[in-house]
Amino acid sequence: MxxxxxxxxxxxxxADKKFGQNFLKDGRxxxxxxxxxxxxxxxVVEIGPGLGDLTKELVRxxxxxxxxxxxxxxxxxxxxxxxxxxxxxxxxxCGDVLERWGERSLVDEPYHLVANLPxxxxxxxxxxxxxxxxxxxxxxxxxKEVAVKFSAEPGQKEFxxxxxxxxxxxxxSICFDVPPEAFVPPPKVTSSVLRIIKxxxxxxxxxxxxxxxxxxxxxxxxxxxxxxxxxxDTINNxxxxxxxxxxxxxxxxxxSIYHHxxxxxxxxxxDGREQTKQQPAFTAK
Numbered sequence: 001m002x003x004x005x006x007x008x009x010x011x012x013x014x015a016d017k018k019f020g021q022n023f024l025k026d027g028r029x030x031x032x033x034x035x036x037x038x039x040x041x042x043x044v045v046e047i048g049p050g051l052g053d054l055t056k057e058l059v060r061x062x063x064x065x066x067x068x069x070x071x072x073x074x075x076x077x078x079x080x081x082x083x084x085x086x087x088x089x090x091x092x093x094c095g096d097v098l099e100r101w102g103e104r105s106l107v108d109e110p111y112h113l114v115a116n117l118p119x120x121x122x123x124x125x126x127x128x129x130x131x132x133x134x135x136x137x138x139x140x141x142x143x144k145e146v147a148v149k150f151s152a153e154p155g156q157k158e159f160x161x162x163x164x165x166x167x168x169x170x171x172x173s174i175c176f177d178v179p180p181e182a183f184v185p186p187p188k189v190t191s192s193v194l195r196i197i198k199x200x201x202x203x204x205x206x207x208x209x210x211x212x213x214x215x216x217x218x219x220x221x222x223x224x225x226x227x228x229x230x231x232x233d234t235i236n237n238x239x240x241x242x243x244x245x246x247x248x249x250x251x252x253x254x255x256s257i258y259h260h261x262x263x264x265x266x267x268x269x270x271d272g273r274e275q276t277k278q279q280p281a282f283t284a285k
Contacts, residue, residue, distance in 0.1 A: 023050050024116050024141065026182035030057050036175045036195060037062075038112055038137050045107060045135075047097050047115040047125060049073070052080050054116060055090075063089045065107055067097040098124065105134045116141040119187070123162070126150065126194075130169040131202045138196040139175075147174050147192035152251075159251040160218065161211035167255040168207075170199040210262045215250045222250045230265060238264055 024030065034057050037044075044062040049055045050073060058064045059081065068074050074094035084090035093100060098121065100106070106128070113129045122142040129135040151172040152158040166172035175193040180186035202208070213229040214222060223246050227235045238261065239246050244253075 022116075022183040022185060022187045024053060024178075024182060025184050026178075029178050029182050030054055032176060033114065033139065033141070033193060034058070034061065036139055036193060037114060038197070042136060043107075043109065043111045044114050045111045047113070048118055049077060050116070052077055054114075055081065058114060059084050059090050065091040065093070065111070067093045067095070067100065067106075069094075069096050098128070101128055101132075105132050107134060110134050110136055112137045112139065114139045119143045119146075119189075122146050126196070127165065127202075130165060130196070130198070133201045133203075135201075136198055137170075138198070139193065141178065141191050141193050143187075144174075144177060144190045144192040147194040150194055150196065154254045155252055157251055161208075161215045164211055164255050164258050165202060165208070166196055168200070168259070169202050170197045172196040206266065207259075207262050210265070211258065214258065214261075218250050220249070221246065222248050222253055225250060226261070234265070 030053060033054065042062075044058055044064050046055060046058060046064055046066045049066045049068055050070075055064060055066060055077070064084075066077065068077060071094060074092065077092055078085065081090050081092070085092065097106070111134055113125075113135055115125075117125055117140050119142065122140065123146055126138055126140065126142075126146075129138050146162075148158045149160050149162040150166045151174050152160065152163040154163075163172075173195055175195050178191040178193065180188065180190065183191075214225055216225050216228065223235050223239055236246070238244075242257075242260065242264075244257070
């Protein structure tokens with residue numbers, strides 16, 4: 001059986017670099033993740049369950065819907081969690097979760113996202129969740145650098161468009177860091193468990209495009225970045241009217257300032273007073 005074949009192999013030998021697989025094996029970290037989850041009856045969506053170590057903890061306390069891209073691991077999980085599959089408390093979807101995500105919602109009921117995310121898709125998955133009206137919170141293991149960007153505060157050098165989006169959707173924080181030796185095989189970087197408690201759903205792609213322009217050159221002046229996509233005179237006048245320091249850098253401006261600037265510029269566009277260059281939807285690198 002494939003279940004036994006995988007069990008008899010070393011986890012490092014099973015890991016597929018193509019899918020960015022690093023299996024979390026530290027039991028203490030698994031328990032910390034469970035303890036950091038919201039305490040309610042909503043179902044959990046797990047992306048990339050891998051060998052099922054976190055899944056074993058999740059199914060004891062929640063109904064779980066999992067998405068796994070690796071066919072080998074799907075067969076293993078189907079065997080490993082057959083009892084829960086039969087009871088209906090565990091559902092397994094095999095395939096690329098990004099392809100399965102609908103226009104807005106990944107599943108058709110409210111849920112919490114809890115996952116050890118592959119680094120190469122972590123940012124896109126988090127942004128999809130923030131745009132998903134059925135997602136109520138995000139609790140994910142990611143590369144520490146990514147967690148810091150989503151949880152940074154205005155004034156910190158790490159504050160970026162990701163921080164603005166996280167603060168727009170709710171409250172983001174780092175629960176704890178996880179060293180490389182907690183994984184098999186160990187990654188080359190430190191990981192962090194990021195938690196975002198959502199208070200609203202992101203629903204304006206225009207705002208994401210505006211942030212892309214605002215943070216296009218993070219160490220340049222915010223006004224200069226915006227002037228690359230909007231009329232320089234309009235930006236200068238707007239900064240003067242709002243009493244904003246013309247020398248302010250993107251990471252120094254509060255989330256509320258970004259919303260106010262965007263709304264004022266959007267008014268100009270709607271009223272026909274300002275023509276802007278089309279900005280693509282925000283995609284983090």
